[in-house]
Amino acid sequence: MTSGGLAVHEFTVALNEGVADGLMRIVISAPELAAALAPGQFVNIHVPGDASQILRVPLSFSHADAAAGTVEIVYAVVGDGTRRLSEMTAGETSTAVGPCGNPWPTVPAARRACVVAGGVGVTPVVACARMLAASGVAFDAVVGTQTAGKLWGTDVLEGLGAGAVAVTTDDGSAGRRGFTTDALADLLAEKDYDVVYTCGPEVMMAGVARLCRDAGVRCLVSMERMMCCGFGACGTCNVAMADGTYKSCCKDGPVFDAEEVAW
Ligand SMILES: Cc1cc2nc3c(=O)[nH]c(=O)nc-3n(C[C@H](O)[C@H](O)[C@H](O)COP(=O)(O)OP(=O)(O)OC[C@H]3O[C@@H](n4cnc5c(N)ncnc54)[C@H](O)[C@@H]3O)c2cc1C
Ligand code: FES
Numbered sequence: 001m002t003s004g005g006l007a008v009h010e011f012t013v014a015l016n017e018g019v020a021d022g023l024m025r026i027v028i029s030a031p032e033l034a035a036a037l038a039p040g041q042f043v044n045i046h047v048p049g050d051a052s053q054i055l056r057v058p059l060s061f062s063h064a065d066a067a068a069g070t071v072e073i074v075y076a077v078v079g080d081g082t083r084r085l086s087e088m089t090a091g092e093t094s095t096a097v098g099p100c101g102n103p104w105p106t107v108p109a110a111r112r113a114c115v116v117a118g119g120v121g122v123t124p125v126v127a128c129a130r131m132l133a134a135s136g137v138a139f140d141a142v143v144g145t146q147t148a149g150k151l152w153g154t155d156v157l158e159g160l161g162a163g164a165v166a167v168t169t170d171d172g173s174a175g176r177r178g179f180t181t182d183a184l185a186d187l188l189a190e191k192d193y194d195v196v197y198t199c200g201p202e203v204m205m206a207g208v209a210r211l212c213r214d215a216g217v218r219c220l221v222s223m224e225r226m227m228c229c230g231f232g233a234c235g236t237c238n239v240a241m242a243d244g245t246y247k248s249c250c251k252d253g254p255v256f257d258a259e260e261v262a263w
Contacts, residue, residue, distance in 0.1 A: 006097060006231055009033040013092045014070055016085075021149040022077055023120065024086050031069030033098050037061060039127035040104035040222060040255045043071065044097040044230035049084045056097060057081040058227045058250070060124035060199070062153070071096075074152055076120040100230050101254045104128045104220060106135060110194035113139040114187055115157075116180050116208050118200020119146070122153040124222050124254075126160075128197045133160045140164040140191065142183045144200070148174035181207040188215045195220065209258035219258035225249040 011030035019025045033043065044056040063072040077086045088094070104124075107113075113132055117125035122143055132139045141157045147169055154165050166183040167175025176183060181204065184196070188211055198208045199222035212219035225237035232251030239249050240262040247253065247260075 005036065005099060007032070007036075008095050008097050010093060011071075011096050013088050013090050015090055016088055019074065020152045021147075023074060023150060023152050024077060024082075025072065025074045025152075026085065026088070027070050027072045028096065029070050030096060031066075033096060034064045034069050034071050035066040037064035037071065037099045038103035039064075039131040040124055041099040041101050042124075042230075042254060043073075044100055044227070045085065046095045047081050047084045047088070048092075048094050049087070050080065053081060053084075055081070055228060056230060057085060058100065058230055060127065060222070060254075062123045062126040062156070063130060064127070074120065074123045074126075097230060101250055102252070104131060104197055104222075104255055106131065106137075107195045107218060110137055112191065112193050113137050114142065114184065114191075114193045114196045115139055115162075116142045116144075116184055116196060116198040116200070116204075117153065118144050118180050118198075118204040119150070121199030121201070121204075121222070124199045125197065126153050126156055129157055129160045129162065138163055140166070140187055140193075142166045142168065142180045142187065144168040144170075144180035144183070144204070145174075146170045179207070180204055181211060184208060185211055188212070188217065193217050198222070205258070206263040209261070209263060212258060221256055221258050221261065222254045223249050223256060223261070224254065 011028040014027040016026045141162045195218045228234040237249040238246040
């Protein structure tokens with residue numbers, strides 16, 4: 001099936017490993033998909049093992065490596081689909097629909113950015129950091145989780161050249177005790193960002209959007225919704241807009257300008 005670049009791609013699992021409490025990192029080999037994906041887009045994965053489960057699992061990616069032909073996805077095991085995905089082993093095959101949705105936009109003339117990740121929102125945020133590093137935009141990062149054991153990605157962000165990586169945990173077991181918004185508020189007061197990119201729980205993104213609005217900094221958010229089709233056909237993934245209209249998360253998003261969204 002193809003539709004405007006969207007296609008069903010066969011993939012082979014290259015590795016699937018635990019990287020933190022409840023967090024897995026899968027690398028799939030799918031050369032055409034890896035070459036087609038842009039940071040911020042997502043894939044819709046068929047997880048084999050239960051014929052009654054026909055819905056695919058939508059997942060962002062942290063690295064699409066066109067040279068290696070691989071796509072890296074960090075995902076939380078939360079229900080049946082992601083549990084079965086966590087049980088796939090190297091050499092197993094399935095299919096992924098993609099590229100789905102729109103990429104993170106680059107902001108013309110942006111010189112300094114901040115990326116803010118909450119929980120498993122770190123996956124598309126790492127992809128965003130790769131995009132910024134590749135285009136020579138200096139960036140800082142804020143990564144927040146509930147507790148130290150759930151933390152992933154800070155070393156990757158440092159390796160990509162983040163100026164500062166601020167860690168927050170709800171329980172204070174790593175970095176600063178508190179929320180990503182606490183760390184972002186300090187960074188916004190100290191530094192002159194042109195744009196903030198964020199993905200995480202909706203309440204966190206609403207807070208990030210508010211801080212950015214107050215600071216006069218553009219904010220781009222990656223939204224999540226329950227999804228059936230993943231390409232604009234079923235109408236299950238509506239996001240309410242500030243102007244009273246609705247947009248689809250899968251086709252019009254998942255990336256939106258924070259000012260567009262009705263928080
Ligand atoms: C565009 C997009 C990108 C995503 N990227 C990632 C990613 O990179 N890493 C990652 O770990 N997860 C990501 N997710 C979330 C992931 O799709 C869900 O966790 C997954 O579909 C759950 O499937 P399941 O069968 O394991 O659990 P289910 O049994 O379907 O659900 C388990 C629990 O998770 C909730 N849930 C399921 N889907 C969603 C959703 N889309 N949004 C919010 N809550 C949900 C359910 O209400 C339920 O409480 C993304 C979702 C979207 C829409
Ligand atoms: S998931 Fe079907 S329209 Fe978005």
